[in-house]
Amino acid sequence: MEQPTAASAPPSRGLVLIVEDERAIADVQRIYLSRAGFGVHVETTGQGGLDRIRGLRPVAVVLDVGLPDIDGIEVCRRLRARNDWTPIIFVTARDDEVDMLLGLELGADDYMTKPFSPRELVTRLKTVLRRSDGIPRRGVLRAGPVTLDPEARTAAVDGSPVELTAREFDVLAYLMASPGRVFSREQLLSAVWGQADYSAGRTVDVHIAQLRSKLGPGNPLRTRRGVGYSADAEGS
Structure with a gap:
């Protein structure tokens, strides 16, 4: 060291x-x-x-x-x-x-x-x-049953609070702030993690999987094969 x-x-x-x-x-x-x-x-x-x-x-x-x-x-x-x-x-x-x-x-x-x-x-x-630094702010974010408040850093599904880690919250907020836009793993690593070690793309996959598990079947997260991830405005 x-x-x-x-x-x-x-x-x-x-x-x-x-x-x-x-x-x-x-x-x-x-x-x-x-x-x-x-x-x-x-x-x-x-x-x-x-x-x-x-x-x-x-x-x-x-x-x-x-x-x-x-x-x-x-x-x-x-x-x-x-x-x-x-x-x-x-x-x-x-x-x-x-x-x-x-x-x-x-x-x-x-x-x-x-x-x-x-x-x-x-x-x-x-x-x-850093919490919300670098995450676009548009007030309360909504997609299907998911509601996200970037200022209060709270998340809910159908009105029921959901506990997210700081990183999970940042990933979800970043995607929901630009509904429908597809972000590559590299873009998410740079914007949310603040790093350019693109070999760590598996880290993004793990966080997306955890978010899907916590948010349930109506979650807005989508995988675009060969491209990256997005959050649909209406959820599923």
């Missing part, structure tokens, strides 16, 4: 919880996030992370998968089971697509494979927390 070269800035962007059992890695992450204006707290076990998330209410969690007690995937599972949708970035030494897909399906917002640049971590975290 890169070594930091400057002093930390006073925290102003909220508290980030790092759950990482390798102290040297956690220290580098902490310093770079502090320099970017975040407050930082470090835990070295999955159980410690679960306890602190409830007590500290961080703006995001940087969560190692390979923890010594409860692994990161189980931590994420337990958080989502108790309806805690704090944004999560998975950090894993396993270059394994199965781990990545499982994490995203459970509701993680992003993932990074070790080794990685701590500057990239800061960039990814800012993107996760």
Whole structure:
């Protein structure tokens, strides 16, 4: 990893919880996030992370998968089971697509494979927390039974609230803001994820699949084979 070269800035962007059992890695992450204006707290076990998330209410969690007690995937599972949708970035030494897909399906917002640049971590975290930045705003968005409020960041199907992760919300809002327009995976990665690693197109597919599952059979999402995805104005 890169070594930091400057002093930390006073925290102003909220508290980030790092759950990482390798102290040297956690220290580098902490310093770079502090320099970017975040407050930082470090835990070295999955159980410690679960306890602190409830007590500290961080703006995001940087969560190692390979923890010594409860692994990161189980931590994420337990958080989502108790309806805690704090944004999560998975950090894993396993270059394994199965781990990545499982994490995203459970509701993680992003993932990074070790080794990685701590500057990239800061960039990814800012993107996760960006919320509605870069998403066209047209007031409340509607398509079939789905209603989306970009300002309040709430979603509903036939009036019943639906819990979406920050990334799922951003993908859906981006598509619903331009009904009928087809966006390629590359365009969605650039607009919503803020990245140009187009080999990560599978990440888009996973989020679309999760949205369809949560929104039900009347969801407005459409696949245009060989092109990308769109949201129909009327749903199905």
